[in-house]
Amino acid sequence: MPELLQQIEKTLQQLDAGTSEQVSALFAEVRKQFNDQEAYRRKQNDPANLQIFWTSWLGRKSGVLTKITENWLKPSQPDLKRIVGQELNSLKAHIEAVRLEQNAAIEAAGDSAANARDREDLSLPGVARPLGSRHPLRQTFEEIEKIFLSLGYSVVAGPEMETPYYNFEALNIPEHHPARDNMDTFYMAAPFTETVQGKPFAETAQGKPGAAPLLLRTHTSPMQIRTMEKQQPPVRIIVPGKVYRRDNPDATHGFMFHQIEGLAVDTGITFCDFKGTVEYFVREFLGPKIKTRLRPSYFPFTEPSVEVDATCVFCGGKGCNVCKQSGWIELFGAGMVDPAVYGFVNYDAKTLSGFAFGLGVERLTQLKYNINDLQLYFQNDVRFLRQFA
Numbered sequence: 108m109p110e111l112l113q114q115i116e117k118t119l120q121q122l123d124a125g126t127s128e129q130v131s132a133l134f135a136e137v138r139k140q141f142n143d144q145e146a147y148r149r150k151q152n153d154p155a156n157l158q159i160f161w162t163s164w165l166g167r168k169s170g171v172l173t174k175i176t177e178n179w180l181k182p183s184q185p186d187l188k189r190i191v192g193q194e195l196n197s198l199k200a201h202i203e204a205v206r207l208e209q210n211a212a213i214e215a216a217g218d219s220a221a222n223a224r225d226r227e228d229l230s231l232p233g234v235a236r237p238l239g240s241r242h243p244l245r246q247t248f249e250e251i252e253k254i255f256l257s258l259g260y261s262v263v264a265g266p267e268m269e270t271p272y273y274n275f276e277a278l279n280i281p282e283h284h285p286a287r288d289n290m291d292t293f294y295m296a297a298p299f300t301e302t303v304q305g306k307p308f309a310e311t312a313q314g315k316p317g318a319a320p321l322l323l324r325t326h327t328s329p330m331q332i333r334t335m336e337k338q339q340p341p342v343r344i345i346v347p348g349k350v351y352r353r354d355n356p357d358a359t360h361g362f363m364f365h366q367i368e369g370l371a372v373d374t375g376i377t378f379c380d381f382k383g384t385v386e387y388f389v390r391e392f393l394g395p396k397i398k399t400r401l402r403p404s405y406f407p408f409t410e411p412s413v414e415v416d417a418t419c420v421f422c423g424g425k426g427c428n429v430c431k432q433s434g435w436i437e438l439f440g441a442g443m444v445d446p447a448v449y450g451f452v453n454y455d456a457k458t459l460s461g462f463a464f465g466l467g468v469e470r471l472t473q474l475k476y477n478i479n480d481l482q483l484y485f486q487n488d489v490r491f492l493r494q495f496a
């Protein structure tokens with residue numbers, strides 16, 4: 108370079124270049140210098156040198172090309188000017204081509220760096236979105252529904268807001284009957300337009316305005332009445348749903364819980380059918396080793412009424428804390444439908460018979476999984492819920 112710098116300060120005359128061959132040789136020398144410097148710069152690959160490199164060649168005031176124009180081309184002899192011009196243009200084109208190529212390379216490198224930054228790293232662990240799972244109560248519902256569907260029952264749903272007529276009267280629980288005592292519930296001031304047996308409810312004996320506000324149903328049993336009103340026998344239904352009572356929450360009570368009502372009515376249904384169905388259900392739900400027994404009980408809408416007990420799932424019947432050493436645990440209430448109930452739905456009590464049962468979903472779930480606090484179902488603590496996923 109120092110030599111080149113000196114050369115371009117001189118005119119062609121001073122350099123003794125009087126023929127076109129000599130001119131071409133000088134330009135070839137300059138081009139070689141350029142190529143060498145470019146190759147060296149590329150090897151160094153220091154971005155700081157890039158600017159200096161190009162200024163030294165293309166700088167307007169004192170770049171090599173400017174000097175050659177000023178000192179070689181302009182003062183050259185007329186007979187040499189053409190060849191000097193051609194050589195200079197060819198040199199410029201060469202340098203320009205290298206510059207464009209270099210810019211493209213720089214841009215591409217930038218792009219690929221940016222791409223690398225933006226590209227997803229497929230080896231990183233993904234963002235885990237935890238899937239929800241079915242609530243233990245929902246699982247019990249589905250299991251019980253499956254068992255009864257396999258026996259030919261249908262699943263029906265009913266309103267949680269009820270009239271006292273369906274919740275009590277038609278189930279043979281008259282006003283002031285002591286059976287209402289443990290079924291206190293929530294009453295609403297909402298007006299209702301319900302009809303009972305074709306008459307507006309307010310006109311029926313039970314629907315005296317003010318005397319009978321709407322309430323939240325205390326059990327799923329009202330759907331026995333609603334179903335029989337609409338449908339002639341044979342009836343085989345189960346009714347899963349929420350029920351309400353005016354109870355303070357503790358380990359065994361809640362103001363809301365879940366039941367599944369069952370009802371089967373037809374000609375010639377006997378206590379044996381009832382017993383067989385109950386035993387089948389309990390074995391399907393709790394396991395083939397479980398035995399059942401029926402204990403006399405009382406419900407206004409069944410006669411006779413029973414409590415269905417099972418051998419204790421925790422000790423196998425030997426006696427433990429849960430079964431209070433008795434070997435038996437109480438499962439649910441049931442019985443043969445009281446003929447008085449048929450009177451409310453215009454069924455013929457002489458030719459028809461049937462049975463009903465009311466399963467507590469929390470209770471059955473609790474027995475299956477040994478859950479000791481009813482409140483756990485409703486606190487939505489994932490540590491509890493995760494165990495049932």
Ligand code: DAH
Binds near residue numbers: 408409463
């Ligand atoms: N409805 C009753 C309750 O909530 C449970 C019940 C008992 C339902 C006996 C029935 C039955 O269908 O036959 O306490």
